[in-house]
Amino acid sequence: MHPSGSGAAVEAVDLHKVFGPIHAVDGIDLALRPGRIYGLLGPNGSGKTTLIRLLAGLARPTAGEARVLGTRMPSRPMLARIGYMPQAEALYPELSVAENLGFFARLEGTVSRAAMDRALELVELGERRATPAMHLSGGMRRRLSLACTLVHEPPVLFLDEPTVGVDPALRVQFWSHFRRLAGAGTTILVASHVMDEADRCDELVFVRSGKVIAQGTSAELRSGAGTTDLEAAFLHYAGLDAEGRPLETAP
Ligand SMILES: Nc1ncnc2c1ncn2[C@@H]1O[C@H](COP(=O)(O)OP(=O)(O)OP(=O)(O)O)[C@@H](O)[C@H]1O
Numbered sequence: 382m383h384p385s386g387s388g389a390a391v392e393a394v395d396l397h398k399v400f401g402p403i404h405a406v407d408g409i410d411l412a413l414r415p416g417r418i419y420g421l422l423g424p425n426g427s428g429k430t431t432l433i434r435l436l437a438g439l440a441r442p443t444a445g446e447a448r449v450l451g452t453r454m455p456s457r458p459m460l461a462r463i464g465y466m467p468q469a470e471a472l473y474p475e476l477s478v479a480e481n482l483g484f485f486a487r488l489e490g491t492v493s494r495a496a497m498d499r500a501l502e503l504v505e506l507g508e509r510r511a512t513p514a515m516h517l518s519g520g521m522r523r524r525l526s527l528a529c530t531l532v533h534e535p536p537v538l539f540l541d542e543p544t545v546g547v548d549p550a551l552r553v554q555f556w557s558h559f560r561r562l563a564g565a566g567t568t569i570l571v572a573s574h575v576m577d578e579a580d581r582c583d584e585l586v587f588v589r590s591g592k593v594i595a596q597g598t599s600a601e602l603r604s605g606a607g608t609t610d611l612e613a614a615f616l617h618y619a620g621l622d623a624e625g626r627p628l629e630t631a632p
């Protein structure tokens with residue numbers, strides 16, 4: 382299917398990223414299959430954003446390899462086939478909603494008016510197209526950022542906490558849209574701290590201290606942690622007790 386022959390849309394092979402004394406990504410192997418939604422979970426600072434940036438080709442690994450659709454990253458031509466929604470906003474505050482969207486669409490090689498309209502409709506910003514980004518509410522900026530990520534309809538999406546600050550009604554719509562995209566073959570890796578979102582993923586990848594320490598369906602992760610509750614499973618894999626204290630120092 383892809384030049385690498387593995388059939389995986391996104392791959393990490395013994396991937397490492399070191400920042401001075403910090404081993405942010407510490408030997409990660411992954412193979413994400415097309416048309417599936419993968420949730421990336423883990424405590425603050427566990428390496429989720431760094432891993433996503435390596436996979437999306439926005440940072441160079443210290444060692445190992447990241448591949449998207451069989452192409453080794455970083456790769457400039459692949460940027461047109463990837464949607465990346467950063468955790469921190471990357472909008473131009475003085476540009477309007479429509480100008481921001483147009484900027485990203487051109488960057489990604491698409492300027493179809495219909496695609497831009499579809500993206501704005503999805504995030505319900507059609508009425509605000511002339512508003513400068515800096516005059517939008519926080520949740521609206523997050524919505525615009527998602528529209529900029531999706532506008533070129535890429536086959537691979539990396540979403541770093543896409544729904545932070547987005548109201549529950551729109552969050553549900555985003556997730557139905559992610560599911561529709563996956564149904565059409567899009568591969569999605571989404572970092573999240575929201576457990577009900579994690580439950581909507583086909584598979585979860587739990588990282589801690591730069592390593593994948595558990596991977597599987599939500600049911601598999603819960604049963605591996607000996608619980609029926611995903612939040613309790615999160616604490617288990619994070620090495621914390623039920624009150625969120627480190628197990629090593631818990632009485
Ligand atoms: N550019 C950088 N320079 C130095 N250290 C960095 C850099 N980027 C990340 N780090 C460090 O790497 C580690 C992993 O950070 P990362 O942002 O990947 O975590 P995360 O899992 O996304 O956390 P969060 O849940 O808070 O978003 C942290 O210790 C962080 O301080």
Ligand SMILES: [Mg+2]
Pocket residue numbers: 429430431468541
């Ligand atoms: Mg992060």
